[in-house]
Amino acid sequence: MTSGKTVALVGTPNVGKSTLFNALTGLRQRVGNFPGVTVEPMVGTVVTPEGSINLIDLPGVYSLDPASEDERLTIETLQGKHHSIPRPDAVLLVISSVDLEKCLALYAALSSLNIPVLCCLTMVDALKAGGGMIDDIGMGHELGVTIIPVVGSKGLGIQDVKHALAQPLRIPRAPDIGDSVESRLKWAQGLVSRFVKPAAERALTRWLDKILLHPVWGTLVFISVMYFFFQSIFAWAEPLMELVENSFGWLQTWVGTMDMHPLLASFLSNGIIGGVGSLLVFLPQILILNLLITILEESGYLARGAFLVDRAMGVFGLQGRSFIPLLGSFACAIPGIMAARVIPSYRDRIATIMAAPLMTCSARLPVYVLIIAAVIPNTTIAGVFSLQGTVLAGLYVLGAISGLLIALVLKRTALRGSVVPFMIEFPEYRLPSLKNIGTVLFSRARDFVVATFTVIMGFSVVLWIFTQLPQATIPEGTSEVQAQHIQLEQSYAADIGKAIQPFFEPLGFDWRITIGVLTSYGARETFVSTMGQMYAADVADTDSSLRSILPEKFSLATGLSLLVYYVYALQCISTIIVMRRETATWKWPALAFAITFVLAYALSALTYALAG
Amino acid sequence: MLNHFKTTMTIPLQKAQTGRMYKVVTVSGTDVQAQRIRELGVVLGAELIVLRRHPFGGPLEIQLATRKIGIRLGSVHVVVEPVAENPEPLQGSVH
Numbered sequence: 001m002t003s004g005k006t007v008a009l010v011g012t013p014n015v016g017k018s019t020l021f022n023a024l025t026g027l028r029q030r031v032g033n034f035p036g037v038t039v040e041p042m043v044g045t046v047v048t049p050e051g052s053i054n055l056i057d058l059p060g061v062y063s064l065d066p067a068s069e070d071e072r073l074t075i076e077t078l079q080g081k082h083h084s085i086p087r088p089d090a091v092l093l094v095i096s097s098v099d100l101e102k103c104l105a106l107y108a109a110l111s112s113l114n115i116p117v118l119c120c121l122t123m124v125d126a127l128k129a130g131g132g133m134i135d136d137i138g139m140g141h142e143l144g145v146t147i148i149p150v151v152g153s154k155g156l157g158i159q160d161v162k163h164a165l166a167q168p169l170r171i172p173r174a175p176d177i178g179d180s181v182e183s184r185l186k187w188a189q190g191l192v193s194r195f196v197k198p199a200a201e202r203a204l205t206r207w208l209d210k211i212l213l214h215p216v217w218g219t220l221v222f223i224s225v226m227y228f229f230f231q232s233i234f235a236w237a238e239p240l241m242e243l244v245e246n247s248f249g250w251l252q253t254w255v256g257t258m259d260m261h262p263l264l265a266s267f268l269s270n271g272i273i274g275g276v277g278s279l280l281v282f283l284p285q286i287l288i289l290n291l292l293i294t295i296l297e298e299s300g301y302l303a304r305g306a307f308l309v310d311r312a313m314g315v316f317g318l319q320g321r322s323f324i325p326l327l328g329s330f331a332c333a334i335p336g337i338m339a340a341r342v343i344p345s346y347r348d349r350i351a352t353i354m355a356a357p358l359m360t361c362s363a364r365l366p367v368y369v370l371i372i373a374a375v376i377p378n379t380t381i382a383g384v385f386s387l388q389g390t391v392l393a394g395l396y397v398l399g400a401i402s403g404l405l406i407a408l409v410l411k412r413t414a415l416r417g418s419v420v421p422f423m424i425e426f427p428e429y430r431l432p433s434l435k436n437i438g439t440v441l442f443s444r445a446r447d448f449v450v451a452t453f454t455v456i457m458g459f460s461v462v463l464w465i466f467t468q469l470p471q472a473t474i475p476e477g478t479s480e481v482q483a484q485h486i487q488l489e490q491s492y493a494a495d496i497g498k499a500i501q502p503f504f505e506p507l508g509f510d511w512r513i514t515i516g517v518l519t520s521y522g523a524r525e526t527f528v529s530t531m532g533q534m535y536a537a538d539v540a541d542t543d544s545s546l547r548s549i550l551p552e553k554f555s556l557a558t559g560l561s562l563l564v565y566y567v568y569a570l571q572c573i574s575t576i577i578v579m580r581r582e583t584a585t586w587k588w589p590a591l592a593f594a595i596t597f598v599l600a601y602a603l604s605a606l607t608y609a610l611a612g
Numbered sequence: 613m614l615n616h617f618k619t620t621m622t623i624p625l626q627k628a629q630t631g632r633m634y635k636v637v638t639v640s641g642t643d644v645q646a647q648r649i650r651e652l653g654v655v656l657g658a659e660l661i662v663l664r665r666h667p668f669g670g671p672l673e674i675q676l677a678t679r680k681i682g683i684r685l686g687s688v689h690v691v692v693e694p695v696a697e698n699p700e701p702l703q704g705s706v707h
Binding site: 213 | 657
């Protein structure tokens with residue numbers, strides 16, 4: 001059945017390329033597995049009655065002269081010069097009716113490559129809504145290429161494209177023009193003036209932009225939108241995360257009631273179910289963050305927001321599009337790092353990804369709250385500000401500034417390069433397509449689960465082995481809290497904690513804290529439950545006995561040092577895996593781990609020395 | 613004489629008056645960067661209007677034929693000259 005044909009999806013940025021890719025391939029898409037590729041393109045399967053076709057979604061380009069790593073990949077692939085991506089059999093070029101000059105200039109450049117081309121004309125609905133018209137048949141005739149109008153979000157024309165892709169395609173004849181940007185644009189302008197009646201700028205877009213791009217009002221709206229954005233992640237994700245946690249807690253209890261060897265029951269409940277649960281608990285935040293970003297992007301607002309915040313991000317060597325991934329990282333670095341895909345420049349994307357893990361994620365919050373309650377007195381500064389609240393806010397600021405400074409240093413050193421000018425096109429405002437959002441959400445969730453499943457499960461099993469073995473003998477009638485305490489005290493983890501503890505001595509960590517820090521690598525909030533087991537205390541949310549015990553166990557210096565350690569240390573295996581997945585190399589996660597570890601160790605030791 | 617007249621008329625894009633039509637005279641900078649600005653349509657002879665200049669050296673909002681783009685020039689120099697003595701502000705009236 002398969003024709004085995006490979007087609008490259010090509011277009012300039014902002015022409016509806018990814019919407020078309022989603023409409024053509026649906027859920028049959030995966031990350032391309034090409035060795036040694038820094039920016040892994042998505043590959044999808046287009047099912048046609050004539051057989052299936054591989055569609056590679058290549059990064060957007062304007063011409064055959066690359067300005068970034070992403071563009072170089074596209075151009076080398078099309079030229080057949082790429083070291084691991086084979087040359088496609090044909091090109092599916094996406095051209096936008098509302099921005100046709102730019103698209104036709106790319107067409108002119110591509111026509112010199114001697115490769116068959118099919119053109120897909122998008123945004124015809126937007127053009128018509130603005131009173132414009134286009135003679136796509138006449139233009140196709142003039143160019144000697146098939147042009148198929150589509151509305152990707154509504155699925156119109158998609159079947160025609162699939163059918164045409166399965167047929168033999170024509171190699172376009174190159175227009176007889178010079179090889180300069182100016183000559184290609186001039187040629188494109190000539191064509192547009194003959195075949196297109198342009199749309200009037202929509203009054204809505206003009207009116208909205210007067211406010212939304214205004215330096216003062218636009219900024220105020222932007223801050224409000226971001227506030228809502230940030231609140232929604234927490235407000236919507238929390239009940240869902242609780243639901244996941246409770247369901248898996250219920251499963252664990254259920255396994256406990258079954259008639260089997262206690263060791264097997266413990267392995268199933270803590271090792272396996274606990275592992276799957278700690279993976280799935282990330283999903284609500286990943287889905288919600290991606291939902292909000294896709295809505296912002298599709299509606300056209302993301303481009304405006306990035307424009308407004310560009311100057312401020314420029315101070316740290318980043319650009320406007322870095323803002324949303326970093327803001328999202330305050331909920332969880334994983335969706336934040338995945339969201340960095342919206343940044344077209346490779347260097348800026350890496351710098352953003354490296355800064356993301358230092359934003360205070362929601363997993364750090366329970367740790368901060370516990371330690372602050374234990375060591376910071378519950379008083380007020382100047383009679384108004386709570387000292388505990390101020391310290392908490394200070395930790396958020398410390399993390400954010402440190403992350404941005406790391407990005408700045410990297411942009412000045414490892415990621416130094418010519419400053420690519422920041423350019424953003426403002427598309428017309430439009431309603432997002434539900435179908436496209438659904439496809440994006442599903443594929444993001446799948447990407448995360450596929451990338452992290454093995455490692456999280458492995459870590460969970462290893463953690464189980466070290467904390468539950470060798471099995472301690474628990475006397476009859478011991479409470480569950482007490483039983484967990486006895487088990488942990490006698491486990492391999494306790495031996496390891498005691499063996500490693502001298503290394504953390506300069507930071508003021510005893511062997512119990514050392515184990516808490518080590519178990520945090522699965523997920524930071526594990527620190528709270530580990531401390532609970534260490535001191536045989538329950539860790540219920542509000543008036544836990546752990547909170548009343550800890551002030552006696554932690555000195556101020558140890559508490560502060562521990563807080564600083566959690567601000568910096570990259571204690572999250574899932575984040576490391578996702579960094580590897582998004583940068584396609586171990587180099588960046590390894591560097592991030594090393595930098596943050598050195599900072600965490602040195603600054604915690606300094607804090608302990610100063611406060612002690 | 614003519615040259616002297618021309619240089620006094622041309623100004624960097626950043627200094628352009630908002631709402632007024634200008635014509636691009638030169639785009640210079642390192643190859644890749646200047647190339648990208650040109651690919652977006654800021655080419656020799658292109659007519660554009662600066663809709664808004666954001667404070668503190670922030671980006672420019674530019675109307676280019678029917679398209680609207682945001683642009684931070686970085687190290688690229690774009691020099692423009694006014695198109696005509698048109699006292700009417702043209703903001704938002706271009707199709």
